[in-house]
Amino acid sequence: MKPMMKSMMKPMQYVIGVKRSRPVWTALLVLSLVTAALVAAAPVAGAVILASNTFEGGTAGAVITPANSGGASGTAFDAVAGAVTFSSTHPGHGALGMRVPVCTTACSPAYVEWSTSVGAQTEVYGRVYLYLTKFPDGQGLRLFRQLNGTANTAKIVITAQGKLALENAVGTTVQTGTQSVALNQLVRIEFRIKNGATTGVIEAKLFNAAESTMPTETVTKTSANTGTQATHYRFGQGTPNTADATWLDDVALGTGGYLGPVAVGPTATPSATAT
Numbered sequence: 634m635k636p637m638m639k640s641m642m643k644p645m646q647y648v649i650g651v652k653r654s655r656p657v658w659t660a661l662l663v664l665s666l667v668t669a670a671l672v673a674a675a676p677v678a679g680a681v682i683l684a685s686n687t688f689e690g691g692t693a694g695a696v697i698t699p700a701n702s703g704g705a706s707g708t709a710f711d712a713v714a715g716a717v718t719f720s721s722t723h724p725g726h727g728a729l730g731m732r733v734p735v736c737t738t739a740c741s742p743a744y745v746e747w748s749t750s751v752g753a754q755t756e757v758y759g760r761v762y763l764y765l766t767k768f769p770d771g772q773g774l775r776l777f778r779q780l781n782g783t784a785n786t787a788k789i790v791i792t793a794q795g796k797l798a799l800e801n802a803v804g805t806t807v808q809t810g811t812q813s814v815a816l817n818q819l820v821r822i823e824f825r826i827k828n829g830a831t832t833g834v835i836e837a838k839l840f841n842a843a844e845s846t847m848p849t850e851t852v853t854k855t856s857a858n859t860g861t862q863a864t865h866y867r868f869g870q871g872t873p874n875t876a877d878a879t880w881l882d883d884v885a886l887g888t889g890g891y892l893g894p895v896a897v898g899p900t901a902t903p904s905a906t907a908t
């Protein structure tokens with residue numbers, strides 16, 4: 634009877650093993666895929682990304698152009714001004730970000746711009762990762778500038794004191810924060826601009842913990858003059874500014890809500906190598 638029992642036990646163990654383990658592993662695999670999909674999606678309910686760029690499709694050191702800024706990077710820019718370059722020095726995520734050059738005297742602004750890729754909007758939400766090694770000088774850093782054609786509608790500025798500042802359509806600073814942007818580390822800044830000649834809203838959030846959902850500070854101005862709509866959207870505009878180079882990454886514009894931090898998936902591990 635013993636050999637017979639053994640022969641009965643073996644298939645039993647095998648059958649039990651297969652029947653019990655396969656559903657468990659399958660369930661875990663499905664669960665992990667679902668979790669990854671949820672993490673990779675926009676984390677803020679209702680937010681829809683209109684354009685985004687990771688700079689991952691570029692070549693370190695190359696000047697960014699509309700032609701080389703699409704592909705693996707995301708939404709190609711419609712215009713670029715100044716010698717902004719792909720940089721591997723302080724990427725927010727992945728291997729590359731965007732370097733805004735040092736500007737020591739009266740010099741041209743340097744930025745990347747979306748226009749037709751985003752189209753005319755009356756309310757946008759934006760996100761940018763930023764790495765500064767020193768506060769801007771002079772007029773500060775125009776981190777984001779929005780225009781209706783050639784007319785300003787609003788700006789998000791980092792002042793010479795390292796604070797967030799909001800400018801309206803006529804270039805007046807209408808609100809300034811009290812917290813300083815952390816230096817020599819990655820930070821995230823998000824913003825909302827709602828257009829209106831007297832009912833506009835400009836809001837910016839500083840996240841010194843770059844991937845946090847809890848802002849270090851939120852700076853808001855309501856009843857602002859932000860024009861009637863926006864058609865041009867510029868990141869990284871440096872007016873005369875003797876700060877060390879400024880690095881940006883993961884720029885994005887959307888609607889419907891704040892875009893939140895970039896989800897760091899298994900293929901988007903931050904680079905530890907500075908070149």
Ligand SMILES: [Ca+2]
Nearest residue numbers: 687726727729
């Ligand atoms: Ca990147």
